[in-house]
Amino acid sequence: MKIITDERCTSYCHPGHPERPERVRDAVAHLKRQKELPVTWVAAKSADDAAVKRAHSPRHIARLEEPIDFDADTPHFNGIGEYARCSTGAAIQAAQLARAGEMSFSLMRPPGHHATRDQAMGFCYLNSIAIATLDALASGVKRVAVFDFDVHHGNGTEAILVNHHGTAFFSIHQHPCYPGTGAANVGHNCFNFPVAPGTPHREYRAVFSKALDGLKKFKPDLIAVSAGFDAYARDPLAQETLEAEDFHWLGEELRALGTPVFSILEGGYSEDLPGLIFAYLQGLEGK
Numbered sequence: 265m266k267i268i269t270d271e272r273c274t275s276y277c278h279p280g281h282p283e284r285p286e287r288v289r290d291a292v293a294h295l296k297r298q299k300e301l302p303v304t305w306v307a308a309k310s311a312d313d314a315a316v317k318r319a320h321s322p323r324h325i326a327r328l329e330e331p332i333d334f335d336a337d338t339p340h341f342n343g344i345g346e347y348a349r350c351s352t353g354a355a356i357q358a359a360q361l362a363r364a365g366e367m368s369f370s371l372m373r374p375p376g377h378h379a380t381r382d383q384a385m386g387f388c389y390l391n392s393i394a395i396a397t398l399d400a401l402a403s404g405v406k407r408v409a410v411f412d413f414d415v416h417h418g419n420g421t422e423a424i425l426v427n428h429h430g431t432a433f434f435s436i437h438q439h440p441c442y443p444g445t446g447a448a449n450v451g452h453n454c455f456n457f458p459v460a461p462g463t464p465h466r467e468y469r470a471v472f473s474k475a476l477d478g479l480k481k482f483k484p485d486l487i488a489v490s491a492g493f494d495a496y497a498r499d500p501l502a503q504e505t506l507e508a509e510d511f512h513w514l515g516e517e518l519r520a521l522g523t524p525v526f527s528i529l530e531g532g533y534s535e536d537l538p539g540l541i542f543a544y545l546q547g548l549e550g551k
């Protein structure tokens with residue numbers, strides 16, 4: 265398993281905000297401590313302008329430098345543009361590693377799947393998964409499927425990729441929940457799988473299976489995973505029921521598709537996040 269990270273991504277924070285540096289810091293410590301899963305650590309590089317501009321407007325890129333909060337959930341931080349570029353660069357590296365036959369995971373913050381072309385929101389500033397997807401297409405991959413299992417709908421990814429040739433988006437998320445979108449399919453390539461709050465985890469797995477069946481039919485050459493761990497039973501930001509074993513199962517299911525796959529961290533706000541990531545990575549590696 266190649267894990268891309270950079271300790272700079274733990275150097276900004278807003279007191280009391282759930283998207284906090286410990287999410288990544290504790291996960292790195294956990295993965296360095298364990299001996300079962302061999303890990304090669306890769307340093308993250310910043311995404312360049314050309315890559316970022318495939319998904320975002322020049323106005324949005326300039327806005328990241330203006331020291332004004334984006335909304336109540338999404339504060340401005342000094343240097344947030346560079347932190348977001350670093351997280352996005354790690355997603356691109358993860359995609360490149362997957363294409364070279366490696367299993368890869370980007371363990372970075374900020375997350376990205378709520379960021380639209382013109383708007384930072386929901387703790388997200390640049391849409392890393394969309395940028396990595398468009399970068400893969402630009403470098404010759406024909407078909408990229410995005411699989412988003414964060415408990416929140418990936419509204420930004422959907423808005424950027426809708427009807428974009430060569431892409432398909434599959435999101436499984438609690439509904440109703442933030443940001444309120446994702447109740448129905450959109451365009452010809454965005455498939456939404458809303459799940460009611462408190463859905464038992466076996467039923468939640470059945471919805472994952474349905475989404476994966478749809479993904480298989482798309483016949484992707486590359487699978488980009490928005491890996492959020494906030495559908496966990498004890499996550500403070502949602503009301504779902506998944507356990508570590510469910511994330512392990514999901515990793516196994518993605519591995520079984522036999523298609524190059526890379527994953528990037530999106531949400532996940534419980535103190536158990538390191539163990540949930542570890543379970544998922546173990547499943548991806550068939551352990």
Ligand SMILES: [Zn+2]
Binds near residue numbers: 414415416530531
């Ligand atoms: Zn989330």
